[in-house]
């Protein structure tokens with residue numbers, strides 16, 4: 001199978017609802033890599049759900065836990081890691097992600113992100129009167145950061161999860177085959 005032996009780590013970045021968690025899991029399956037989700041890892045380490053961490057410790061407290069977790073996960077080899085959308089706000093996270101793997105930016109329109117996240121109460125930053133406006137503001141703030149870090153940008157607006165994982169695998173395989181030896 002093409003791509004089965006692709007070396008290295010794949011790190012998924014992008015806004016809430018872009019598909020990092022779901023596409024990451026599918027990509028890990030296709031590439032035979034171990035899948036990690038930074039938010040799930042934080043929850044496993046603390047025994048506390050992300051919204052409750054925000055409630056108790058605030059966003060700053062969550063970000064500190066996120067830094068520790070990304071530090072540990074980016075030391076691993078041969079993994080697919082779905083980061084939380086705000087992980088890229090921290091300079092250490094940015095450096096570790098860029099240095100230790102291939103960074104894939106999953107992007108989608110604000111409207112699509114809104115539709116995908118509107119029923120889900122597990123994203124504390126979107127529990128506001130106007131989540132669409134919040135996503136718009138986050139898009140404006142973060143899209144340049146995601147682009148700056150990315151080795152690959154993938155539009156997730158028009159395809160399903162499995163198709164996207166396969167497309168990413170094809171692109172990675174192509175990229176790997178064309179690398180200088």
Ligand SMILES: Nc1ncnc2c1ncn2[C@@H]1O[C@H](COP(=O)(O)OP(=O)(O)O)[C@@H](O)[C@H]1O
Pocket residue numbers: 014015016017018019020021022023082116117156157159160161164
């Ligand atoms: N390409 C896609 N097309 C349609 N729905 C998607 C797509 N990618 C993800 N979703 C759905 O959007 C929601 C958010 O996906 P998720 O993987 O949790 O995003 P993230 O981890 O980037 O916040 C989930 O319900 C997921 O099934």
Ligand SMILES: O=C(O)C1=C[C@@H](OP(=O)(O)O)[C@@H](O)[C@H](O)C1
Pocket residue numbers: 014015016017020021039050083084085086087122123124125
């Ligand atoms: O964008 C953000 O700042 C956040 C994204 C979330 O992860 P997803 O991007 O997987 O939804 C989660 O880490 C937390 O609610 C904060």
Ligand SMILES: [Mg+2]
Pocket residue numbers: 020021037039082083084
């Ligand atoms: Mg996620």
